[in-house]
Amino acid sequence: MVRSESSHEAREVLDADDVQRALTRIAHEVLERNKGAQSVVLLGIPSRGVPLAQRLATRIGEVEGRAVPVGSLDITMFRDDLRMRPARGLGRTELPDGGIDDAVVVLVDDVLYSGRTIRAALDALSELGRPQSVQLAVLVDRGHRQFPIRADYVGKNLPTSTRETVQVLVSELDGSDAVLIGGTEGDDSADPSGEQGGSV
Amino acid sequence: MTNTTSPADVLIKGASLLGAEVSDLLIVDGVIAAIGADAARATGSDCQTVDAYGLVALPGLVDLHTHLREPGREDAETVASGSAAAAVGGFTAVHAMANTDPVADTAGVVEQVWHLGRRAGLCDVHPVGAVTLGLGGTELAELGAMAESAARVRVFSDDGKCVSDAVLMRRALEYVKALDGVVAQHAQEPRLTEGAQMNEGAVSAVLGLRGWPAVAEESIIARDVLLAGHVGSRLHVCHVSTAGSVEILRWAKGRGVDVTAEVTPHHLFLTDEHVRTYDPRFKVNPPLRTQEDVDAVRRGLADGTIDAIATDHAPHSIEDKDCEWAAAAMGMVGLETALGVAAAAMVDTGLLDWAGMADRMSVRPARIGRLDGQGRPLNVGEPANLVLVDTGTRYSVDPQSMQSRSRNTPYAGVELTARPVATYLRGRLTASEGSARR
Amino acid sequence: MTRHLLSAADLSLDDATLILDTADELARVSDRPVKKLPTLRGRTVVNLFFEDSTRTRISFEAAAKRLSADVINFSAKGSSVSKGESLKDTALTLEAMGADAVVIRHPASGAPHTLAHSGWIGGSIVNAGDGTHEHPTQALLDAFTMRRHLSTISGRKVVIVGDVLHSRVARSNVLLLATLGAEVTLVAPPTLLPVGVGQWPCEHSYDLDASLVGADVVMMLRVQRERMNAAFFPSVREYSRRYGLDADRMSRLADHAIVMHPGPMNRGLEITAAVADSDRAVIIEQVTNGVSVRMAVLYLLLGGSDSALGGDQ
Structure with a gap:
């Protein structure tokens, strides 16, 4: 899914160390805001949100001295643009053993763009249980929201044009960590509804 | 009725006779009056001239196996519409099969069909008489009465059904000897083909369609040639479709059995691979067979083991074909594509030349049907039954332009080269450029 | 793209694997308190059964309903409708009603094939068993x-x-x-x-x-x-x-x-x-797995703008 062909003109805006630092900061913010991690459940949105959530869970666990529940939440079936593209395979939805009822669910994604993914995630979440509250952590917020949605934790605010592409690489899937910004890429990048994972 | 006035004299210029010598040909009073340099000299003042340079002239085609559907299924075809289709296809005589409603098993019905053919006037319509009453396979129909009727029936067939009772078949073979007739057998062992939908083999196994095994045809042909040999009768085998059938016929002819056989254009051209589409236009009886069978019937036709090409023109209404395979009727129209398809199978492949085609599509079928004045050589003094064939232009089969009332052709869009462009029945133009001249 | 599922031969290894993987994910939905996804909301799936087969019909029905499709059960069994005319007329009726998919069970081998290629109907055809052909x-x-x-x-x-x-x-x-x-x-x-x-x-x-x-x-x-x-x-x-x-x-x-x-x-x-x-x-x-697999097939055929099957992966 990584559009490597665009990377010849892509510019690195966060390197591996920047990504590490951003995640560490977010981990602390989550703890601070929730006064610990007692009822926190991290849910990554496939595909790149999942390893990011796992890393956050590790960092929070190190600070707190105990494991934080982490899982994944696939939103494919809840997308409002399903009918605009061919059907595609599903990601994995995997809830931690305790479920999400009465938990503080922190959704984790790589890029926040139009907000449609998060809207779908909220729908998907409501089918799985009733959390006490839902928060959102993203590595990059590139603006251009189409829904009244904001992130609670942001690794990097990245002002972009809709004609640019933002690509997040994570070592678990891509071999290295980085955030790249690419040049104008034609029509699909001009449509901010198509945000998901590293291909946006 | 028709032809009360003599047609005008016609001078056909530059036709290639049987695909060989290029010559003029003069028709006067429905008879070939002159050939060659004499033809133009003998021309009178009111003579119509036809430019036939580049066209092949053949004797008018004779079909041993046509379903005209009248009486009973006039929605699918009538004697008149079928005659028009025949004329367009280059035929000057057809044999109308007996499986009408009522069945052509009495002198009355065969005379009715014969009269309808005369009234249409586009080709000679020779009714085939049923062998058994109502095609029931149990009692002989009045074969003598049909033979002596105005229709002068010589070919008897229960086509669509097999005369499977060995004793009844023996009696029929014996009985028609007195009439100079022939029994044309639809060779299909009924028990082996109950509910059969297509050729039994690799394709039927995959498609889950009940198989029609080759042995069901071959076993009946084997039995019948032995019977015909035993009682010294003449036997004709309809629509031979399998390699095994060709072998049996070759063996029987080698033993001196008086057997003739026909093959359809579709069995020369199409295989059961087409059934993979589940398109009912490919549903026919006997079913389309394998490439091996197609190769064998082509060779059999080329070496004379199979005597004739016969269309088995089987018109069906749209409702009977616009449905799932199992519910569809069997059969395909064929009169208007017969020459083109047969030429693609035999001439384009070098297996037969045009003289050979004339022999298989005109001379021999006329002889088998005991027809006078059909299937004659292109000689001075012979009746002017002939067809001019364009052999040099590729064209695509268009069902919508057909004269038949039905459109169930499997050849829509298929590219062919040989096309009948003018048909003359005793000197009168019955069809030209795809339209019948009523 | 293949809009229809008529034969197992239509499926490449990638297609089959995608269906099975998708079914794996969807099987988990069946373990949840809310066994429903919104994916096919507003889509109409017709179960067109010319043969009795309660188990196959309810399996497809459950699959379609768990994906929030509207389900219409059309039982066309009976002597008078075994004629082809009826298959055509039934198809035209379903087309007029706006069926997005027709799940067909028919006693004649190839009937789903005929339906898919006849031009009578525009939706996806899913073969739920045809004669002695395929399932x-x-x-x-x-x-x-x-x-x-x-x-x-x-x-x-x-x-x-x-x-x-x-x-x-x-x-x-x-x-x-x-x-x-x-x-x-x-x-x-x-x-x-x-x-x-x-x-x-x-x-x-x-x-x-x-x-x-x-x-x-x-x-x-x-x-x-x-x-x-x-x-x-x-x-x-x-x-x-x-x-x-x-x-x-x-x-x-x-x-x-x-x-x-x-x-x-x-x-x-x-x-x-x-x-x-x-x-x-x-x-x-x-039987249980039948629902997940049929959900996967319906989702992959109908869930997007185009089928996910039959691509040149």
Whole structure:
């Protein structure tokens, strides 16, 4: 899914160390805001949100001295643009053993763009249980929201044009960590509804 | 009725006779009056001239196996519409099969069909008489009465059904000897083909369609040639479709059995691979067979083991074909594509030349049907039954332009080269450029 | 793209794997308190059944409903509608009603094919069993069940026993399992194997006991008693003795081997009660898995702007 062909003109805006630092900061913010991690459940949105959530869970666990529940939440079936593209395979939805009822669910994604993914995630979440509250952590917020949605934790605010592409690489899937910004890429990048994972 | 006035004299210029010598040909009073340099000299003042340079002239085609559907299924075809289709296809005589409603098993019905053919006037319509009453396979129909009727029936067939009772078949073979007739057998062992939908083999196994095994045809042909040999009768085998059938016929002819056989254009051209589409236009009886069978019937036709090409023109209404395979009727129209398809199978492949085609599509079928004045050589003094064939232009089969009332052709869009462009029945133009001249 | 699922042969290895993987995810939905996804909201799925098959119909119905599709059940069984005219008229009616998918069960082999290529109807056609031709979703649920128990299908030895001649389940299974890399052996009396079976991508045998050696999966097919009257076999007793699966034969299977049956079973004919009710039998699981697999098929055919199947991956 990584559009490597665009990377010849892509510019690195966060390197591996920047990504590490951003995640560490977010981990602390989550703890601070929730006064610990007692009822926190991290849910990554496939595909790149999942390893990011796992890393956050590790960092929070190190600070707190105990494991934080982490899982994944696939939103494919809840997308409002399903009918605009061919059907595609599903990601994995995997809830931690305790479920999400009465938990503080922190959704984790790589890029926040139009907000449609998060809207779908909220729908998907409501089918799985009733959390006490839902928060959102993203590595990059590139603006251009189409829904009244904001992130609670942001690794990097990245002002972009809709004609640019933002690509997040994570070592678990891509071999290295980085955030790249690419040049104008034609029509699909001009449509901010198509945000998901590293291909946006 | 028709032809009360003599047609005008016609001078056909530059036709290639049987695909060989290029010559003029003069028709006067429905008879070939002159050939060659004499033809133009003998021309009178009111003579119509036809430019036939580049066209092949053949004797008018004779079909041993046509379903005209009248009486009973006039929605699918009538004697008149079928005659028009025949004329367009280059035929000057057809044999109308007996499986009408009522069945052509009495002198009355065969005379009715014969009269309808005369009234249409586009080709000679020779009714085939049923062998058994109502095609029931149990009692002989009045074969003598049909033979002596105005229709002068010589070919008897229960086509669509097999005369499977060995004793009844023996009696029929014996009985028609007195009439100079022939029994044309639809060779299909009924028990082996109950509910059969297509050729039994690799394709039927995959498609889950009940198989029609080759042995069901071959076993009946084997039995019948032995019977015909035993009682010294003449036997004709309809629509031979399998390699095994060709072998049996070759063996029987080698033993001196008086057997003739026909093959359809579709069995020369199409295989059961087409059934993979589940398109009912490919549903026919006997079913389309394998490439091996197609190769064998082509060779059999080329070496004379199979005597004739016969269309088995089987018109069906749209409702009977616009449905799932199992519910569809069997059969395909064929009169208007017969020459083109047969030429693609035999001439384009070098297996037969045009003289050979004339022999298989005109001379021999006329002889088998005991027809006078059909299937004659292109000689001075012979009746002017002939067809001019364009052999040099590729064209695509268009069902919508057909004269038949039905459109169930499997050849829509298929590219062919040989096309009948003018048909003359005793000197009168019955069809030209795809339209019948009523 | 393939808009239709007519034959297991339509599925590439990638397609089949995508369906099975998707079904895996969807199976988890069935374990949740809310067994429903909004994916096919506003889409209409018609179950067009020209033959009685309650189990297949309710499986498709449950699958479509869990994806929030509107489901219309159209039972067209009856003597007067066995004519082709009716298939066309029914199709035109469904088209007028705006069916996005038609799940069709028909006694005539190829009827789904005819529907898909007739131009009568624009929606996706899913073959839910046609005559003695195919039943591709059955093969998919069988493969899904095998994968769950054996983890992989490639290289596994699958023995399919019974009336192959008249079995749409066998045809679809042979095709799909060949695509997935299994080694399939069909076992039946010679009368119940089609002429031409030698060209299928599998082995065949007349000897059940020899074929069971090393089997990972034994799939028993339903044998109808009326076949006896058509001389396919002499008696039920002889059939059971030669081709039935009983406790003795089952005891010779490897520990991990499973026993499958597409249902409905003729207990005492092709399978004994002891086998059908044993731990090795995964017959009820097959039914459960049917819903997940059919959800996956409906989702992949209808969920997007275009089918996810048949692409050139």
